[in-house]
Amino acid sequence: MNSLVRFEPKTVTEVAESIRDAATRGRVLRLRGAGTWMDVGHAVQADAELSLGAFTGITSYRPEDLTLSAGAGTTLAELEAATRVHGQWCPLFPWGDDRGTVGATIATGTAGPFAAQLGRPSTLALGVECVDGTGRVIAAGARVVKNVAGFDLTRAVTGSWGTLAVITQVHLRLRSQPAVDETWALAATESTDATVRAFADGPFAPLGCERVSAPDARELGLGAARWLVRIGGNATLVAAARGAIRALGVAYEVDARTWNAIRQRGAPAARATLWRWDSLSSRLRERFDPARVLNRGLLGEVA
């Protein structure tokens, strides 16, 4: 696979040209960001690789708007660093790690442990610039947090695993970091699971609340912990939430970086292998990539 021809277009126009060229020649392109997802899904019988390596960097960031635009190839780590200095988060935090690119996170629709509170990729993507399988250069959405102008191409492309279009740039919604942010390991018996879930759904709205398996807990130095809980908000709220966690079992505060390890462990990628191919989905693919240039076979579509 590594011997594949690799295109690394520098501009959107070049992306469109590569795609049109591939379509004409009946070639299949394998899309590549940081390459962290290449083993997920069905096998792609690709003729060449299309790398987004040139589309890196933050193209627009206005902290007071809580929005950011970045090239698809920008890593999450870069976004994390850029937003942190303004007390903000790029709230994607997907399963996997921050070496991955923002383009791939949106393209695969990969959520993470904080998605329920901070938003899923499908909520956080305010817009995308992309090139579809016919070479159309699409600029969908805008750098505003609310937008219903036109049919929602952003939603269609987000989570489509690059089978409709190649994302070159994304516009994202950011979040302010909470004033206090604590992560707690909670050792509790199985019998309290329902209570913990009720806490997770309750008014304290913890940022994350994940079950940790016993082997994982041991490996991460969490001892007998069964849950990892992240709470954020103002000091009074967090103090009250802390009390509520302690009431659930033996709890102790741990480093927030524990979540990075958790994210790497949980990487549910079954979506790509267990894809629903109904008539609408097939028609969608057909309309945007009739020659099946992009990631052909990745989602197991019947040829």
Add this chain to the structure above:
Amino acid sequence: MNTLAPLQRARAGLDSCVHCGFCLPACPTYLALEDENDSPRGRLLLMGALLDGSVNPDDPAVRRHLDQCLGCRGCETACPSGVPYGQLLEATRESLVTHRPLPLVARLVLRLFATEWALRSVLAIARLIRWSGIAALLARLLPARLAMPFAMLASSARPAPASYDARGDGARGTVSLLTGCVMEGLFTDVNRATERTLTVNGWKMRVTADQRCCGALHAHAGDAVMARALARANIAAFERSGAEVVVLNSAGCGAMCREYGHLLADDSAWADRATAFGAKVRDVHQLLASAGPAVRAGADERHPRLGTPVATRVAYDAPCHLQHAQRIVDAPLAVLQAVSGINLVPLADSDQCCGSAGIFNLLLPDVAERVLAPKLSRIVESGAEIVATGNPGCLMQIGGGLCLSGSAVTTRHPVELLDETYARAERPR
């Protein structure tokens, strides 16, 4: 001659509609008939179309949609731009009767209400039918559609009237009751209860002779000529009796009396007198609530020993012409809360019309029945044993509907319940 002149004069009211549609869920006929032509927004549009000539006043469909309005004015409460819907509707109907007379039944009923001796006789016969049990019997035996009028009549029967010696200091002023046609004819006991409870609460009652029907039925149906004649008679009668306050216990009549000024606005000889009359009008609940009905205070001060409180579940249903036309919302609840032992249960959609609407239920029984159906369901769901409401039409429409559906729930006027508490308090254990 422009036969649409009354509507033309009211045109400015039409212009304030911004077409937002907030009135739709507030309209009982829209909810029941599910066509926007039967909604306030639709009817306002038809009124505008009548004026600009894009629909013909003789168009039967247009007339039907305008006729099918209950005139409950629930839309006025929901309207953010303050469209005077009730006035527009009456102006429209007044305009349309010049094109085509009202149906025979309507004309007969309206004539009846304007003819004192005939009305008295008919009401006396009705009381006889009710007293003899024939009404209840026919309500049971006849098919539903025909049985409804008898069920309504049967439901107007009151339990044995409370009797006690109502005393008060009369310090709050002198009031005179506009007794009303149906109230005095079929709900006599409610009128007496009204007088007693007002007396207990410090008003001095004065009788006004030569009263007539208030004219509400006529105005709503478009017979403005007759409505104005009746209004003039009432204004003159109450001027003669010198009452400071005109009190009513019928929401529909009260709403009409308040609007005498509007009704007679173009009559230079009467306009000012009509406005002055309207300003004196009060609903009985308003007066009682403003006094803080005596039972709670009285329980401590005047009536140390209450009669045995009866724990009864009571639901309040707001008459449209109290809630929407007069915007009196809390006073009836205050009166009910003063009733000893009562358990007020919430009634969903209590601000929605029951379908009575004057003589509407006689003219369009189909529509009235469809509007009533959800009301009866909500009452059953509320678990109430008694539905309290301050308007004769609603008392009978809901009462008749409950009777026909085999329900044991009864309808009472809030004042009746207060009166009973007072009576019990007079009879120490």
Add this chain to the structure above:
Amino acid sequence: MTSLAAQLGRIVGDAHVIARATQLLVYRSDALPGLQRAPARAVFPGTRDELIEVVRVLAAAGAPFVSRGAGTGLSGGALADDITLLGLHRLKRILALDPIARTATVEPGVVNAALTRAGAPHRLHYAPDPSSQTACTIGGNIAENAGGPHCLKYGVTLDHAIRATVVLPSGEVVILDRGDVARDDGTQGGYDLLGAFVGSEGCFGVVVDVTVRLTPDPERVCTLLADFTRVRDAADATSRIIAAGIMPAALELMDQPTIEAVESSVYAAGYPRDAAAVLLIEVDGAAAGLDDDVWAVERLCRAAGARTVRVAHDAAERARLWLGRKKAFGAMGRVAPHLVVQDAVVPRSMLAELLDDIAAIGDRHRVRICNVFHAGDGNLHPNIPYNAHNADESARVHAAMTEIMTRCIAAGGTITGEHGVGLDKLPYMEQLFTADTLDAMCSLRAVFDPERRANPGKVVPVRACREWHGVASTRHGARAGETR
């Protein structure tokens, strides 16, 4: 062959088909009466099966149609130009409400506020709350991806939609979801077809039923009213609050002309009439720590120059403050007989500048602009009350609106945040999107409605679709084969 109206009447009953012109008058417009189109007929199915059958009969006849909920839309989206109007208001049953899973499945005609009422006994509510929530339908909300004040914190309609059963214009019935759920057939992934469908303005198909998320009522709610002597200061306060990391449930701005209209209406909320602008701010969530946020908001407002900051002390006062806001648009009916309502979004940081520009545009065209909008989202609603019978004034209003929209686009904003494109904003689409993007939108539509029979002529200008360019509009093609 029988007429289409008669065929439809056989399905839904003749009482629920309208073909008389005088009875179709009321169906000529939505809540933007400046735009009117006369439908050829209207049909109101009363059950799911009737709805599907109606769509199939329309498909067999090749007849285009427009879906309509309560007609409270503000973009002329539900207008049927001499074609069939499909009214969904009779489909108003709440089919299921699961308080444990916090979901409800409803028919498209269920009124937004009715769903919240149904959730109330379980301390749940339906979060998207457009100002028309007492009247608008969930089906219409889905079509428009409706927003509302509380969408600042809780998200728009799409964020609360889980699954929808949809009848496509072909008559095919499909189930749409967000593409990230485990399904009965064992699949777990898929395209975000529901995401594409929500907000498609009735051009993709008709909702048969939709499952939505219900949101727990917050433990505590606190509503503040801050008043300012300069509109700019109110916009500045907005930025400060958001920048401070506080996420209010809602953050609404009303300017002086709007305050005046509201205070003159039955919904007078006690807004100070002499203020240049007020901010209505709601903070909600866990009881613990809420006061800290309230104090912070109060401090930030004062720092931005607020004259007074009032905290609503009870539910009744809170309700009154909100009622004024929610009825503001209707209350403008008192100012003049007609009203244009706009809906643009700009980056929040540009609000103050944009408001100055809008005021200048208003002055230049001598029109009275009332601003009432979701400041926290940067979602502007400049509204202009006017008299449409006055041709000169109408022209000035139109010119001012066009200029405002162009200004918002130049600021990197968008032409609609929650009202939809419909007919009203069609002219701006080519200003906002490239030809390729518009063509891609046409392709997305073609996935659901290749014959483009559902709400034809809306959202994307027909000429922007290369595939359809030059082809005679379906409407005329279809009508040729149709007997009335």
